[in-house]
Amino acid sequence: MEKVTIATVAQRAGVSRQTVSNVINTPDVVREETRERVREAITELGYRVNQAARQMRTGRSRLIAVRIEPARDGINGSVLDRFLHGLTDAAGLAGYRVMLYTAADDNDEIATYDELLSAYDLDAFVLTSTHHGDPRTSWLAARSVPFVTFGRPWGAPDTHSWVDIDNAAGTADATRHLLAAGHQRIGFLGWPAGSGVGDARREGWHRAFGPWGVSAATTDGVESGAVAARSLLTNDEPPSALVCASDSLALGALQAARELGCDCAVVGFDDTAVAQAIGLTSVSQPLAEAAARCMGLLAELLDGRAPSVPTTVLLPPSLVLRQTA
Amino acid sequence: MEKVTIATVAQRAGVSRQTVSNVINTPDVVREETRERVREAITELGYRVNQAARQMRTGRSRLIAVRIEPARDGINGSVLDRFLHGLTDAAGLAGYRVMLYTAADDNDEIATYDELLSAYDLDAFVLTSTHHGDPRTSWLAARSVPFVTFGRPWGAPDTHSWVDIDNAAGTADATRHLLAAGHQRIGFLGWPAGSGVGDARREGWHRAFGPWGVSAATTDGVESGAVAARSLLTNDEPPSALVCASDSLALGALQAARELGCDCAVVGFDDTAVAQAIGLTSVSQPLAEAAARCMGLLAELLDGRAPSVPTTVLLPPSLVLRQTA
DNA sequence: TCCTAGGTCTTGAACGATCAAATTCTGATA
DNA sequence: TATCAGAATTTGATCGTTCAAGACCTAGGA
CATH class of the missing domain: 3.40.50.2300 (Response regulator)
Known part of the structure; x- marks a missing residue:
């Protein structure tokens, strides 16, 4: 297989290099009949633009x-x-x-x-x-x-x-879903303030549920999620549902709930493989x-x-x- | 910032283009003193080879x-x-x-x-x-x-x-670990014969444990893993440990064991996020x-x-x- | 008939690097 | 000192494309 360049195509179609180039880049300046002839030659020969050469001239690499x-x-x-x-x-x-x-x-x-x-x-x-x-x-x-x-x-x-x-919309949706399911006390398990994503996820829950809910902040991870959830769930008025800022935290919350033997709904965030595997309801991006x-x-x-x-x-x-x- | 080409560098170092090229590609043909001078010019100017130009000449894109x-x-x-x-x-x-x-x-x-x-x-x-x-x-x-x-x-x-x-070595290791931990009946939960990877993982278990173990084959997935594990665990002589071809199957097996209330060791394969999250022992690639x-x-x-x-x-x-x- | 405008196509140069061949430099030998 | 081999360096051509400018053709108006 010989190397097919724009010159090969030009020769085959009986036109100049530049015309072939025009057919490729600015087809409207070429007469229809010529354009067709060049296009045929291109497909017949299996020609493809050499990016390196184009790039050297235009400075763009695609x-x-x-x-x-x-x-x-x-x-x-x-x-x-x-x-x-x-x-x-x-x-x-x-x-x-x-x-x-x-x-x-x-x-x-x-x-x-x-x-x-x-x-x-x-x-x-x-x-x-x-x-x-x-x-x-x-x-x-x-x-x-x-x-x-x-x-x-x-x-x-x-x-x-x-x-x-829209992270906030995600947790707001989740919270509304829990409200509709009859939950009265919905808590939030998130990250320390300061990360934009984390703050937005907390904000969504807050917006949908109002200023009354309990919440906890901790670093991400299953273990720390379990610890934080445990303290929320052993409150005087424990939440009946938890919205979490990540699937890791949610998984920790589930473990804490199972340990404590309490029935607590949990929603995670990101719809990761873990959520799919363990049947965790989660917000999907x-x-x-x-x-x-x-x-x-x-x-x-x-x-x-x-x-x-x-x-x-x-x-x-x-x-x-x-x-x- | 002007465009820095090989010619710019050559001028700065007081040599020809080709010498600069040689310093870059075949330094040993250039006299040490010249080489140093060119190298200085290169760093001073912040010169970098233009891949497109090089590629057009050499046909290689890196x-x-x-x-x-x-x-x-x-x-x-x-x-x-x-x-x-x-x-x-x-x-x-x-x-x-x-x-x-x-x-x-x-x-x-x-x-x-x-x-x-x-x-x-x-x-x-x-x-x-x-x-x-x-x-x-x-x-x-x-x-x-x-x-x-x-x-x-x-x-x-x-x-x-x-x-x-070495997939077989992975499951063989896992099996040996279980044997050392005192397990007598070690089962295998894998995929239907025919996939090279799956067959190798079964083979490793078989090699380490001998021809006595029970095993089951099913498509990958948490659900199908649970079903297959359930049938293995309700056998006359249920295994006390299961080596699995994937973390998905292993997760299914864990769920089945928990449901049945039996204490069964489980090892997964791939050391995925799920394994890390739920504390599943797993073979890591x-x-x-x-x-x-x-x-x-x-x-x-x-x-x-x-x-x-x-x-x-x-x-x-x-x-x-x-x-x- | 001649000129012009616009559409269509072609030609030569350039992008920045490397290859191949030619040239200059160096040092050792006769 | 003259010669020469080998090392060091330079020069011109080239890779495949697009840009810029020029050439050609056709149709319409003066």
Whole structure:
């Protein structure tokens, strides 16, 4: 199999290189008859644009990068996994490819941006795990590198486009579901104040249930969840249901309830494998859609047809009902 | 910030383009003094090789591709996730980058190979989820595209290099641990015969325990695991311990044992998040090492210093002890 | 008939690196 | 001192594409 270049196609179709290029990139400037002839030649020869050559001329690689993190806490690991799958799919449909990288911390990540941009001419980045005082967004913005974050810019103005899950709506839904099921005292088991995601999840419960509920805050994890739940459940007026900020905490709560022999409904968050395995009712994030929206926003930015004001997308999660609530 | 090319560096160091190129690619042909001068210029200017330009000349992209699958069964999803992280790390250290793609089935994946090879000049592929009669390996081999599989070529001769986990050794270890703990009747809960991985896991148990044990085969999943375990545990001579082919099955077995009120030790496989969460003893795959070895084999292939005979690597898993055994 | 405008197509140069061949430098030998 | 081999360095061409500019054709108006 010989190498098929744009020149091969041009010869076959009896036109010049540039005409073939025009058929591919700006078809409307080529006469219909010629266009068809070139298209036939392309399929007959199985021609495909050589990205490296195109990139050298245009400076664009049709490559976007995203960081892959180790499954930190174990339970919540697969969330990113599902997002990645969705992003790869969406990127493929839009004619882009996804490149992975790892980084130890924010500064390491910024160094990687620098390297990826100058060595590979990356077109854009998708950032995950945004947090307060995130240095990554300002670095990218200062160099006007296109990017989108999955996760809103906590504590900063909306100077870039982002996609996020409406965490508060998720816990509010869960709480309303429990209220409708007749629960009178619904508690919340969450993380210490300060993390944007955690605060939002608490806020949703608070909004739906009002200022009366009991709540506890602890670091994430099954063990600490069990400890915190135990103290809530041995109160004078123990809750009959618990909304939790994660499936890990929820699992801990379930263990505490079983130990104490009390019947307490439990709802988790993230709809992880653990929830599916043990029948835990949980709030599920629409990760595939989030990924698709991220890609959509990036495509807008890269095509230069993005509105001057950043777009923000907030997706509602859904409650997956199982045995525990 | 001006664009820094090899010509910029050459000018700064007072040498020609080619000498700079030699410092980068074949340093030993450059006189030490010159080499140092060029290296200084490179760091001062922050020069980085433009991959697209290099690729156009050499035909090599320093990019390897791997397929990302949706977390199929939920529980086992994170296995690939951890492998991917390890691969990205290892690739980065070796000067390569990882590109992702998705595919609906083997033929779709082969079409993607074709596209990635001609459009992006991919250097190599890492295949996961190998199976009997896998058409992907022969397609790649026929075009002499470098690749390594994570998973041995089930039922086919070793015509390419591969890395795999010694599944049999894992279940054998688990079984020996149970024997040492005093268990006399150790059962096995696995999948129907025919899948290479499943058969190997059964074989390891069989090897360590001999031909006397009871076993059951069922499709993967918590529910089916519970059903199968229930029938084993209500036997005339119920096992006092169960070695399982997956954490899903193990979780099912635990549920069955709890229901029946019998005390049965359980060992799972894959050390997934679920195992960590519920304290399930499980066989853990050394995924980061597997990924690193895959990358090592690929690097050999790509540098042309691979032995003429394919290399095969079989890594022993390790038993993670928790409460259930 | 001539000129012009617009549509269509072609030509030469350029992107930034490496290859292959030519050239210059160096030091040892006769 | 002249010669020469080998090391060190430079020069010109090239990879496959797109940009910018020019050439050609056709139709319509003066």
